[in-house]
Amino acid sequence: MENFEFYSPTCFVFGKDTESKAGELVKRFGGSKVLIHYGGGSVVRSGLLDRVKASLDKENIPYVELGGVKPNPRSGLVYEGIDLCRKENVDFVLAVGGGSTIDSSKAIAAGVVYDGDFWDFYQGKRIEKALSVGTILTIAAAGSEGSPDTVITKEEGMFKRGASGDAVRPKFSILNPALTQTLPAYQTAAGITDIMAHLYERYLTNSTDVEVTDRLIEALLLTMKHEGPRVIADPNNYEARANIMWAGMMAHNNSCGVGRSQDWNSHTIEHELSALYDCAHGAGLAVTMPAVFTYTMDHNVMRFAQAAVRIWGCQMDFEHPEVTAKEGIEAFRNFLSSIGMPKNFEELGAKEEDIPKLVEVLCRGDGRDGSISGFVTLNEDDCTKIYKMMV
Amino acid sequence: MENFEFYSPTCFVFGKDTESKAGELVKRFGGSKVLIHYGGGSVVRSGLLDRVKASLDKENIPYVELGGVKPNPRSGLVYEGIDLCRKENVDFVLAVGGGSTIDSSKAIAAGVVYDGDFWDFYQGKRIEKALSVGTILTIAAAGSEGSPDTVITKEEGMFKRGASGDAVRPKFSILNPALTQTLPAYQTAAGITDIMAHLYERYLTNSTDVEVTDRLIEALLLTMKHEGPRVIADPNNYEARANIMWAGMMAHNNSCGVGRSQDWNSHTIEHELSALYDCAHGAGLAVTMPAVFTYTMDHNVMRFAQAAVRIWGCQMDFEHPEVTAKEGIEAFRNFLSSIGMPKNFEELGAKEEDIPKLVEVLCRGDGRDGSISGFVTLNEDDCTKIYKMMV
Numbered sequence: 001m002e003n004f005e006f007y008s009p010t011c012f013v014f015g016k017d018t019e020s021k022a023g024e025l026v027k028r029f030g031g032s033k034v035l036i037h038y039g040g041g042s043v044v045r046s047g048l049l050d051r052v053k054a055s056l057d058k059e060n061i062p063y064v065e066l067g068g069v070k071p072n073p074r075s076g077l078v079y080e081g082i083d084l085c086r087k088e089n090v091d092f093v094l095a096v097g098g099g100s101t102i103d104s105s106k107a108i109a110a111g112v113v114y115d116g117d118f119w120d121f122y123q124g125k126r127i128e129k130a131l132s133v134g135t136i137l138t139i140a141a142a143g144s145e146g147s148p149d150t151v152i153t154k155e156e157g158m159f160k161r162g163a164s165g166d167a168v169r170p171k172f173s174i175l176n177p178a179l180t181q182t183l184p185a186y187q188t189a190a191g192i193t194d195i196m197a198h199l200y201e202r203y204l205t206n207s208t209d210v211e212v213t214d215r216l217i218e219a220l221l222l223t224m225k226h227e228g229p230r231v232i233a234d235p236n237n238y239e240a241r242a243n244i245m246w247a248g249m250m251a252h253n254n255s256c257g258v259g260r261s262q263d264w265n266s267h268t269i270e271h272e273l274s275a276l277y278d279c280a281h282g283a284g285l286a287v288t289m290p291a292v293f294t295y296t297m298d299h300n301v302m303r304f305a306q307a308a309v310r311i312w313g314c315q316m317d318f319e320h321p322e323v324t325a326k327e328g329i330e331a332f333r334n335f336l337s338s339i340g341m342p343k344n345f346e347e348l349g350a351k352e353e354d355i356p357k358l359v360e361v362l363c364r365g366d367g368r369d370g371s372i373s374g375f376v377t378l379n380e381d382d383c384t385k386i387y388k389m390m391v
Numbered sequence: 392m393e394n395f396e397f398y399s400p401t402c403f404v405f406g407k408d409t410e411s412k413a414g415e416l417v418k419r420f421g422g423s424k425v426l427i428h429y430g431g432g433s434v435v436r437s438g439l440l441d442r443v444k445a446s447l448d449k450e451n452i453p454y455v456e457l458g459g460v461k462p463n464p465r466s467g468l469v470y471e472g473i474d475l476c477r478k479e480n481v482d483f484v485l486a487v488g489g490g491s492t493i494d495s496s497k498a499i500a501a502g503v504v505y506d507g508d509f510w511d512f513y514q515g516k517r518i519e520k521a522l523s524v525g526t527i528l529t530i531a532a533a534g535s536e537g538s539p540d541t542v543i544t545k546e547e548g549m550f551k552r553g554a555s556g557d558a559v560r561p562k563f564s565i566l567n568p569a570l571t572q573t574l575p576a577y578q579t580a581a582g583i584t585d586i587m588a589h590l591y592e593r594y595l596t597n598s599t600d601v602e603v604t605d606r607l608i609e610a611l612l613l614t615m616k617h618e619g620p621r622v623i624a625d626p627n628n629y630e631a632r633a634n635i636m637w638a639g640m641m642a643h644n645n646s647c648g649v650g651r652s653q654d655w656n657s658h659t660i661e662h663e664l665s666a667l668y669d670c671a672h673g674a675g676l677a678v679t680m681p682a683v684f685t686y687t688m689d690h691n692v693m694r695f696a697q698a699a700v701r702i703w704g705c706q707m708d709f710e711h712p713e714v715t716a717k718e719g720i721e722a723f724r725n726f727l728s729s730i731g732m733p734k735n736f737e738e739l740g741a742k743e744e745d746i747p748k749l750v751e752v753l754c755r756g757d758g759r760d761g762s763i764s765g766f767v768t769l770n771e772d773d774c775t776k777i778y779k780m781m782v
Binding site: 001002003004005006007008009010011012013014015016018177209210211212215216218219220222223226227238239242243246247250255258259 | 392393394395396397398399400401402403404405406407409568600601602603606607609610611613614617618629630633634637638641646649650
């Protein structure tokens with residue numbers, strides 16, 4: 001096991017009606033004036049925003065509002081939020097929404113107390129100071145509710161970049177599974193896929209002998225395998241929603257990633273798909289992962305065989321472990337398809353003729369030197385083949 | 392899933408030589424004068440104490456020392472520590488040792504900033520304020536390095552009581568598995584048993600439909616099943632020590648206990664054994680758990696059958712699930728015996744003729760009304776039968 005530091009100081013408040021504790025929690029974590037940051041209409045229409053305001057009112061905590069966060073949140077709104085917070089002397093940013101809203105809130109919180117351009121953080125500067133952030137989560141997927149990370153897209157050039165720092169870890173995150181019951185099935189399934197991807201990216205390690213981390217990842221993948229179909233069959237199944245929501249947080253606060261190398265090639269490869277086609281990140285991952293896994297399987301057949309046996313219930317073929325490994329990948333692909341995720345470029349809305357362009361940006365963009373690295377290093381030829389496998 | 396709050400803000404610094412970061416971490420978490428609190432000779436003899444002092448010296452952080460913590464830590468030393476901290480203006484308590492040392496440190500930290508008698512906290516008052524605590528763990532067992540709990544024994548009357556509060560959660564915990572390599576095999580095995588008990592106490596729930604928590608507990612029990620024998624066979628197996636140490640923390644910071652009722656009857660029943668015979672807590676649990684599980688099995692046979700199949704690899708007997716359930720309990724008993732733990736009263740050093748006395752204190756002490764409750768409620772007759780099963 002490699003040396004590591006694990007720090008997840010967020011207070012998670014989980015369960016039914018917990019959004020009514022927002023005011024009390026802002027107070028407990030030292031907030032005196034709040035920016036409520038959110039996306040679009042559903043938070044308003046469902047009455048959630050009103051309930052949050054009522055909770056703040058009850059504690060006599062004043063607030064201002066900023067809506068309009070879009071998927072792949074933009075820098076323009078972050079600048080607007082920073083100005084608003086400074087003008088109004090806000091000291092606490094409360095995100096009401098999914099990963100995009102939380103990421104935008106983290107960016108605003110870091111920017112307000114920083115003298116320079118907040119974009120510096122997205123060009124490599126570590127976030128050391130920020131206003132306090134709290135979240136009320138409305139979709140189980142990105143895991144931003146328990147992470148120190150934020151991803152923002154700069155409008156000029158549409159650069160999508162990440163920043164990080166313990167200062168933007170949420171002070172509290174309110175997780176009410178009932179709030180996710182109104183999500184469309186496709187979005188629910190994309191969220192499930194994203195969560196499973198966060199687990200697989202950690203499973204594909206080149207470190208050895210980290211039994212505890214393997215077992216924890218498998219535990220959460222088994223949970224997703226059990227609960228995913230239940231929630232697709234019945235969107236109002238609170239218990240299934242609850243198991244998924246908690247697994248989603250655990251999948252990405254790095255509880256299940258300590259002491260070992262991780263992959264993240266599937267995320268990197270998918271990124272170009274959602275950038276070009278504006279598809280759901282989870283849907284892109286559903287098409288990407290089986291291709292990446294099949295292509296890289298030989299790098300460590302036993303790792304994929306272990307996943308096949310322990311997660312997908314395959315019989316181990318001791319003479320031909322590669323057969324078991326492949327069976328596990330197929331089982332995962334079929335699972336994703338069964339919950340409504342696309343299986344290939346066509347179902348995703350991607351085009352074969354774009355592959356050269358995708359590979360160019362993937363391997364040469366972001367200052368890359370012709371390859372990406374993770375579980376294995378993949379060059380332009382490898383990536384071309386992987387994209388072709390998705391067709 | 393029941394509503395819950397999960398809060399584990401401790402910064403865990405894990406791996407080889409991490410005790411050299413003690414000074415840096417005290418500084419990061421705001422300490423300016425330290426009490427180093429520890430137990431007996433091994434911390435001194437191994438040179439660990441010197442390394443910790445060197446690390447504080449390097450950061451120019453002054454310190455005072457207080458050794459002498461015993462297993463089942465006593466109130467006398469806590470009073471001494473409180474006086475010393477006040478006299479020396481200490482603002483940070485650094486525990487170097489196992490669960491007892493950490494618990495004693497938490498008591499001191501809470502007592503220093505409290506006007507009344509610190510024992511009030513152990514009579515039910517919640518700990519709201521305390522000096523900061525940090526830990527350097529030397530045995531994987533109690534889980535106090537990641538918990539808000541502390542247990543102290545009052546010398547007058549030998550009352551053993553617990554107290555709790557987020558204020559005494561360690562700011563940081565240094566976990567270096569190599570520090571546990573010199574432990575005697577019996578103590579290592581007792582620690583393993585204690586960790587597995589923390590998991591089983593959470594597994595025996597009356598809540599339903601908390602798949603994610605079941606799976607996480609099973610993941611850690613599978614880890615212990617794999618790593619326990621490896622570390623007993625080779626005490627210097629760093630990787631096995633590392634997996635056990637991290638599992639031990641996860642087993643008790645409640646990552647694996649959220650959203651459901653828990654048991655703790657085995658701990659309560661064992662407590663009387665270690666109080667009367669001064670045996671290792673883990674050794675007492677090894678004798679207690681199989682008896683409690685066998686006695687309470689009928690309350691939920693399928694839960695024990697699930698454990699048998701998922702953890703102990705038993706074949707499910709669908710016609711007679713009670714056979715599978717029993718097989719799982721036997722497998723656990725054999726496992727504990729295989730790592731050197733006692734199987735019965737005789738091997739533990741307990742006496743059959745003491746059973747009436749044990750039951751009296753168990754069911755009538757601590758203001759109890761003749762029974763104890765958890766997974767099931769057990770009266771004096773039940774407890775007598777359970778102790779007799781251990782003979």
